[in-house]
Amino acid sequence: MQLVHGASHRKGVVPRVVLGTRFPDGFRTAVLALALATTTTTTACAPSWVATAFERVRPASRQAEAWLLFQRHCRSCHGNLGAGDGPYAATFRTPAPDLRPLAAAAADGQTLVEHILRGSPPEDGAENAMPAFGDVLSDRQARAIVALLAHLGRELQAEDSDGARLFRARCASCHGPSGEGDGPLAAELIPRPRDLTRSWYRFRSSPSGEGPHIADLSASLERGLGVTAMGRFGALGHDRIEQLAAFVGALTTLDPDPEQATGAVPPAGGEEEIARGRVLYDEARCWQCHGVDGRGDGPSGRELRDDGGRASLPANLRRPWRLKGGVDVASLARTIGNGLNGTPMPSYGEVLETDDLWALAHYVRSLGEARPVVPIVLPVRRSTRRLPRDPNDRYWTTLDPTSIPLGPQSFVAPRWHRPAIDVAEVRVGWFADELAFHLAWDDPFEDRASEDVALVAQSVDDPRRPGRWRLPDQASLRLIRVPEEGPLPPLEGHEDGPLQARLRWSSEAQQPSEVDGCCASASFDNGRWQLVLARSRVAPETRQLLRPGARLALSLQLWEGSQGEHGPRHAISSWIPFTLPEG
Amino acid sequence: MRTSTLTVTLTALAAFLALGTGAHAYDGGPVADGGTISGTVVFDGAAPAPEKIAVTKDKPVCGEEKVSPALAVGADGGIANVVVRLTNISKGKPLEVPASNPVFDQKGCEYTPHVLLFPAGTTIDILNSDGILHNVHTTSEANTSFNQAQPKFKKKLQKTIEKPEMGIKVVCDAHGWMSAWWISQDHPYYALTDAKGAFSMGDVPAGDYDIEFWHETLGKHMDKVSVTAGGTATLTVKMAKK
Ligand SMILES: [Cu+2]
Numbered sequence: 001m002q003l004v005h006g007a008s009h010r011k012g013v014v015p016r017v018v019l020g021t022r023f024p025d026g027f028r029t030a031v032l033a034l035a036l037a038t039t040t041t042t043t044a045c046a047p048s049w050v051a052t053a054f055e056r057v058r059p060a061s062r063q064a065e066a067w068l069l070f071q072r073h074c075r076s077c078h079g080n081l082g083a084g085d086g087p088y089a090a091t092f093r094t095p096a097p098d099l100r101p102l103a104a105a106a107a108d109g110q111t112l113v114e115h116i117l118r119g120s121p122p123e124d125g126a127e128n129a130m131p132a133f134g135d136v137l138s139d140r141q142a143r144a145i146v147a148l149l150a151h152l153g154r155e156l157q158a159e160d161s162d163g164a165r166l167f168r169a170r171c172a173s174c175h176g177p178s179g180e181g182d183g184p185l186a187a188e189l190i191p192r193p194r195d196l197t198r199s200w201y202r203f204r205s206s207p208s209g210e211g212p213h214i215a216d217l218s219a220s221l222e223r224g225l226g227v228t229a230m231g232r233f234g235a236l237g238h239d240r241i242e243q244l245a246a247f248v249g250a251l252t253t254l255d256p257d258p259e260q261a262t263g264a265v266p267p268a269g270g271e272e273e274i275a276r277g278r279v280l281y282d283e284a285r286c287w288q289c290h291g292v293d294g295r296g297d298g299p300s301g302r303e304l305r306d307d308g309g310r311a312s313l314p315a316n317l318r319r320p321w322r323l324k325g326g327v328d329v330a331s332l333a334r335t336i337g338n339g340l341n342g343t344p345m346p347s348y349g350e351v352l353e354t355d356d357l358w359a360l361a362h363y364v365r366s367l368g369e370a371r372p373v374v375p376i377v378l379p380v381r382r383s384t385r386r387l388p389r390d391p392n393d394r395y396w397t398t399l400d401p402t403s404i405p406l407g408p409q410s411f412v413a414p415r416w417h418r419p420a421i422d423v424a425e426v427r428v429g430w431f432a433d434e435l436a437f438h439l440a441w442d443d444p445f446e447d448r449a450s451e452d453v454a455l456v457a458q459s460v461d462d463p464r465r466p467g468r469w470r471l472p473d474q475a476s477l478r479l480i481r482v483p484e485e486g487p488l489p490p491l492e493g494h495e496d497g498p499l500q501a502r503l504r505w506s507s508e509a510q511q512p513s514e515v516d517g518c519c520a521s522a523s524f525d526n527g528r529w530q531l532v533l534a535r536s537r538v539a540p541e542t543r544q545l546l547r548p549g550a551r552l553a554l555s556l557q558l559w560e561g562s563q564g565e566h567g568p569r570h571a572i573s574s575w576i577p578f579t580l581p582e583g
Numbered sequence: 584m585r586t587s588t589l590t591v592t593l594t595a596l597a598a599f600l601a602l603g604t605g606a607h608a609y610d611g612g613p614v615a616d617g618g619t620i621s622g623t624v625v626f627d628g629a630a631p632a633p634e635k636i637a638v639t640k641d642k643p644v645c646g647e648e649k650v651s652p653a654l655a656v657g658a659d660g661g662i663a664n665v666v667v668r669l670t671n672i673s674k675g676k677p678l679e680v681p682a683s684n685p686v687f688d689q690k691g692c693e694y695t696p697h698v699l700l701f702p703a704g705t706t707i708d709i710l711n712s713d714g715i716l717h718n719v720h721t722t723s724e725a726n727t728s729f730n731q732a733q734p735k736f737k738k739k740l741q742k743t744i745e746k747p748e749m750g751i752k753v754v755c756d757a758h759g760w761m762s763a764w765w766i767s768q769d770h771p772y773y774a775l776t777d778a779k780g781a782f783s784m785g786d787v788p789a790g791d792y793d794i795e796f797w798h799e800t801l802g803k804h805m806d807k808v809s810v811t812a813g814g815t816a817t818l819t820v821k822m823a824k825k
Contacts, residue, residue: 284734285716288757299640300757307722339730344756346718346732350740 063151066144068173071185073133074145075231076408076417080170082149083235087227088422090321091405093374094126098235104153109146116142121490127374127574129490131411163247166240171248174229179251188461189229190418192310196251202340203325212252217245225324227422266329267355269362277363280356284348289314294367297444297527300344302467302562307342310463314344316442316527319423320368327368333361372403372423378554378578380428387429387436389521391530396438399427406558406571411491419571420560428578433545436534437477437503439556446524447473447561448507460564471561472508477533479503480575481546482553488575491555503533507561537580546580553577609770611677614786618810621783622818624665624776624796630656631824636760638692644713645692649760652697654800661780662822664698666749666764666797669772669787670805676786678771684708684741687753687763689717689733694753694763698799700775703747703767709733709740717761722752726767730756749797764799796820 071080077096079085082103084096099112106112117139119132133142168177174193176182181195194201203220204212221241224232233241267273281287281294289304291297294317306312320327325335337357339347348357381399388395403425408417420443427438444467451470459465479501482488505520507529522531537546546552553575559565634651655663680702688695690712701707711717711733719740720730725748733740744751747769755761766773774782789812796804801822808816 283736284732288716303639303759304756307728339732341728341730344718344720344730346720346730346756348732351732351734351737 062144063148066141066148067169068184069137069141070145070148071173071229072188072417073136073410073415075229076227076410079235080229080231080233081152081235083232085224085232085235087224087231087321088405088407090371091373091407091422092128093376094123094128096128099149100153100235102153103146103149106146106150109143109150112146112149113139113142116145119490122487122574124487127488127576129574131415131491135413136415163243163245166236166244167247170233170236171244179248185229190461190463190466191228192308192463193230196248198252198342201252202343203335204338204341205334206338212249214245214249217248218242219326221245223326226322227418228324229417266333266358266361269329269358269365273359273362274366276356277359277361277366280352280360281363284352284360286360289344290317291444291527293526293528294318294364295442295444295527301444304344305464306344308463311466311468312343313444313467316444317364317367318369318442319371320365321371322422327365329358329361329365332364333357336360336364369403369423372405374405374574375402375576378402378426378428378576380430380578380581382581383429383431385431387431387434387532387534389519389532389534391438391440391521391523391532396427396429396532399429399438401425401427401440402576404556404573404576406556406573409557409568409570409572411572412568414568416565416569416571419558420563420565421558421571424556424558424573426554426556426576430537430580433537434534435537436532437554439475439477439529439531439533441529441558442527443473443524443529443560444527445560445562446507446529447471450508453566456564456566460569466563469562469564471559471564471566472506473529473561474507474557474559474566474570475505475529475531475533476557477503478555478557479535480553482551482575482577484551488553488577491572491575501535503535505531505533548580548582550580551577552580608673609678610674611771612674614676614788616812617676617786617788618813619783619785619815620787620792620794620808620810620818621781621815622820624662624667624780624782624798624820624822625660626656626662626780627821627823630660638760641692641715641758644715645758649693651760652693652762654798655778657779659779661776661778662798662801663776663778663780664764664798665776665780665782665801665822666698666700666766666795667774667776667782667784668768668795668797669770669784669792670795671793672770672772672788675788676771678702678768680705686710687765688712689719689755689761692717692755692758692761694761696763698764698766698775700766700768700773701744702771703769704743704745705767706741706743707765709742711735711738711740716757717755718757720754720756721765722754723748726751750799794818796822798822801825 070082075086077086077088078099079089082099084098086096089096103109103112115130116137117132117134120130122129172183174183174185174189175196176186179196181193183193186193201212204216206213218241221233221244224230287298289298289300296314296316298314301314304312304314315323325331325340337347337349339345352360379400379402403423406419406422406424408419409415421441424439424441429436447470449470450472456469456471505522507522519534520531522529555575556573557570559570631654633655634653636649636651638645638647638649657663684706685699685701686708687699688710692713709719714735716732716734718730718732721728725746726744729742731740744765744767746767748767751765751767753763753765772784772787774784776782787810789810791807791809794806794808796806802825804820804822806818806820808818810816
């Protein structure tokens with residue numbers, strides 16, 4: 001066994017490795033497989049610093065390790081392949097760059113290594129900071145990641161597109177060397193990676209219980225599955241996708257139909273069609289799992305399990321970017337008609353007529369909201385009356401809401417790459433000496449009870465638990481004073497920065513409650529929290545009233561208790577600036 | 584049976600199934616002067632109290648509480664719903680798909696019957712007698728698993744189970760307490776115990792047989808039985824919690 005370096009900040013997942021250390025079997029096999037798979041890498045075309053830094057470690061194992069680290073720490077923004085198409089990059093106003101050509105072109109990877117280890121503040125006009133990963137990655141590992149990205153950049157031009165080789169190099173880290181869903185990263189992923197040798201593929205155009213078509217597999221690879229670790233692999237290029245799909249298809253116990261699925265063309269969906277779909281949604285009792293407003297909050301939701309005994313939460317139909325089976329009308333009709341094998345989502349193909357399936361799909365499509373990007377500025381309304389504490393007060397509907405995206409808390413350990421909440425609606429009001437924020441976000445379950453947080457921390461990757469944790473839902477709004485001009489401060493630098501206030505709320509608290517010297521009041525209805533947070537307009541450190549024209553920024557943090565979120569495990573937004581209006 | 588026009592082709596599946604059933608090795612024909620195997624399966628030890636499950640939703644239809652159907656022990660200790668079958672018979676009376684389809688009903692948020700025996704190739708009429716949504720979700724190895732929604736307006740669904748399989752589990756995801764078992768037979772010598780734990784199978788050709796008793800919570804018990812021409816072999820079998 002050659003020397004393989006693997007370090008992790010999380011004990012027991014991928015162990016820190018020294019020669020002689022015991023490995024979990026799956027890890028050993030996977031690393032071996034990866035090592036065998038990537039022998040085409042040559043140091044000859046890598047930048048010279050790579051060769052000197054790693055002369056004692058074989059390039060294949062270095063790259064396999066870098067791939068695991070990149071999947072763990074980087075892919076939720078940068079994408080599985082570093083192409084800048086991670087599931088959260090879609091919300092960035094400033095696109096995440098394709099790192100592959102950047103790394104391949106860098107004569108000296110030092111600048112990129114510095115970015116990884118120390119992070120970087122947002123550039124002027126941009127909203128996103130690169131978090132620092134120096135606490136979980138060594139200098140050597142950061143270099144290996146840059147070398148991997150350079151390799152991926154060169155792979156773009158390479159002609160090799162062998163399905164088996166691609167699978168071992170790019171899929172085995174999660175799906176395991178033989179596709180059984182037991183790769184070295186599998187234990188820390190929710191949902192768990194699919195056992196590709198079982199027939200119960202979910203995203204298929206074939207009927208309930210049957211294997212997928214090859215074209216279904218290509219589509220999943222190309223599209224990526226929602227915000228899960230199975231991201232888009234379109235950056236591999238069409239030919240490689242085809243090769244991979246054919247290879248994966250051959251792994252199943254049922255022969256996947258080699259024929260292409262002929263996509264049925266949906267009829268145009270007008271208002272009438274949508275209205276008919278709404279009636280069907282009620283009659284077919286879709287709300288029993290997906291909720292009356294489609295927010296995934298139906299009465300059956302919490303209990304559902306997949307065929308492996310893991311928690312299986314119903315989809316929030318208003319968040320189409322999280323739907324793994326595709327969001328166009330044809331895909332939705334296919335999912336409703338064929339069901340999702342191995343999950344509680346049943347097939348309706350034999351109980352609804354085809355035109356009813358289309359109507360239902362049109363209705364579900366109409367529920368889907370556009371995914372927001374980080375707004376440039378929040379509007380603030382100066383009120384002529386005292387701001388109501390009741391989040392259901394009609395006054396709040398007279399203010400324009402701004403949708404802001406939230407993403408993974410990736411700044412401090414333990415980082416949390418599967419935030420339950422990824423969008424919130426914010427309204428800001430100002431009256432006399434008071435600022436008030438009206439927040440609304442989707443959350444399938446109203447959580448109040450609390451359990452031992454230490455216990456939760458230990459088993460937060462237990463796939464049976466999502467939706468079943470007994471932890472409170474929480475919100476926190478941080479407020480800072482920012483300069484009139486120039487870039488925003490890095491998000492993680494708040495402890496040293498000009499923090500003005502932190503407004504907190506927890507569903508455990510009796511309401512309305514006093515938080516940080518002021519007030520919070522919340523209500524929960526049909527899978528949605530509404531919350532009013534208010535505070536005085538006085539800056540705490542100076543005791544002076546913030547003047548009209550003052551520029552502030554807020555960042556929102558949200559916790560979904562039933563999905564195990566607490567402490568650093570939460571969703572977070574970028575800084576969103578706003579200005580107190582003049583006059 | 585109507586399937587969605589969204590589905591593209593079933594030919595591959597049909598070919599696959601045709602191959603699968605070809606492996607079946609049982610020779611059916613007339614049986615002259617066969618014997619009978621009958622007996623009782625009783626619980627070894629004190630009968631456990633039936634497990635009760637609180638109903639959390641759809642109470643107007645489902646009621647307040649359900650008694651788990653998994654282990655039903657009668658007054659004299661007889662165990663209901665034990666599947667009894669001969670495991671080494673290769674020749675005997677023919678296995679015939681029933682003239683009318685067996686009925687599998689969902690009523691009051693319970694499955695009736697709880698264990699359903701039928702020859703492979705049988706089509707099952709799945710009824711929804713409740714005015715609510717159930718889904719019929721199977722876990723199968725030899726056959727393909729399916730998960731079929733059955734809203735209140737779909738009173739009858741039909742499913743054909745092509746291949747023999749012991750223990751296809753059926754559940755409803757909407758009502759976690761609902762569960763049933765389908766047994767798809769590869770020959771006719773199967774029986775199910777009644778509420779008193781009694782079973783009987785006739786027209787068994789004379790000979791020595793291995794006989795298996797299977798219960799969903801108590802597991803398997805193997806025994807031997809000798810059948811004489813025109814005679815009746817009687818067995819009393821005890822099963823206990825593992
Ligand atoms: Cu049910």
